[in-house]
Amino acid sequence: MTVRDLPPVSDLTEQQQRGxxxxxxxxxxxxxxxxxxxxxxxxxxxGAAYSWFPRACSDTAACARREQGQAL
Ligand SMILES: [Zn+2]
Structure with missing residues (x-):
């Protein structure tokens, strides 16, 4: 499985950072x-370094469609 580079943790919501x-x-x-x-x-x-635990949809195709449809 190829893992894409993750977005910067500072751009993510708390929910995303916690998985x-x-x-x-x-x-x-x-x-x-x-x-x-x-x-x-x-x-x-x-600041001090910390761990975070990213998780993602198992259906990557549907995930990509949702990501593209999202107005940020
Ligand atoms: Zn997703």
Whole structure:
């Protein structure tokens, strides 16, 4: 599986940082219907490093469509 580069953690919602919502499209995730992208380390400028746990939709095609349809 190819993992895309993740968006900067500072651009994500708390739900996305905690793995409750898809890191790409922001949809709320259901256990078993998502993919674990593994533990990531973030180091905010001037702050302490911490771990976060991105998750994403298992249906990447549907996820990409949702992401494109999203007006940010
Ligand atoms: Zn998604």
């Amino acid at each position: 409750w919502s898809c890191v790409w499209c922001g949809t709320a995730l259901t256990v078993g219907e998502d993919q674990d992208l593994g533990e990531k380390r973030a180091r905010p400028e001037g």
